Amino acid sequence: MKKLLCVICSLMICFAVYAQQLPRVKILATGGTIAGKGASADRAAYKAGSLPIRDLISAVPGIEKVAEISGEQISNVGSQDMTVDIWIKLNKRINEIFKNNEADGIVITHGTDTQEETAYFLSLTCRYDLPVVLTGSMRPATAISADGPKNLYDAVTVAASPNSKGRGVMVVFSENIFDGRGVEKISTTHVDAFKSPNSGPLGQVYDGKVVYYMHDLRKANKNTPFDITGLDKLPNVAVAELYADAPSTAIDAYVASGVDGIVVSGLGNGNLNKANVEAVTRAIAKGVTVCRGSRVVSGRVTLFDETDDAKLGTFVADDLSSQKARILLMLGLTQTKDKKTLQDYFFTY
């Protein structure tokens, strides 16, 4: 009887210790304004990507109560200098961390300029459904009311939450939680800089609480065909933006430079003026894949509206921004050049 009591007691102690264990969150730092440093209390002449990861973590009081934190520096750049090479490195490291059970969730600190692109790239290429959360800041770490520490605290809270599993790659900013597919930077300077123009946020994070309102039903998740393990290069896809009376110079130059694909950031519902219809026809004749996107911030580009895609040889970006359509086309071209399959990708992911 005594022995049995002893065993029960030790089991209870083990359980209590286990129950107290915090989720393990790994922070991968890539740079950005969140790691930015300036000489004055405003944003004047600050330099993004200056502070190392340990400084970012030590500026967040209480973070150690939310999760067991570890950190790694992947790069330290302003995200205007984000590259496909860094994306590939990030993707490899994330898949490795989850494969080796090194963390329960990952937070990526990142500049805001291209944060939505990295989030979508990782949504399509990450092979695990554990939480990956990007965040950043609009004010450098040295500014009055720097927003970085709060965003980082919130991002860690979301990454540590059991409710975040299976929700793909997300962006946390100004207490909002966005899915990596829908989110866009919508302000150049405001602290509340991100929105999902077509679908709204997935939820909110506040006072250490995570509340989800909805699920993203698109399939930009671990099951996409875009397993890039083993690749160290991706097809070269460019974006050509149109405007009133735009000449064909950009498209012709991209074709001459040898791109594999072009997303035309067209007018309204992805419309092209005559000069660019001709340029697209020339591009396709030379084997370049062309997707019709739009420069408009919300809505979708529809097939066969004002433009006859079958005749022109194009397909549409659906509701993706042109910069995100570029990412899907880069990854799509690793699989196929077939237009119907590529179009299906755009309606699915």
Ligand code: ASP
């Ligand atoms: N240029 C900066 C960057 O993207 C802006 C920011 O982080 O807010 O790295």
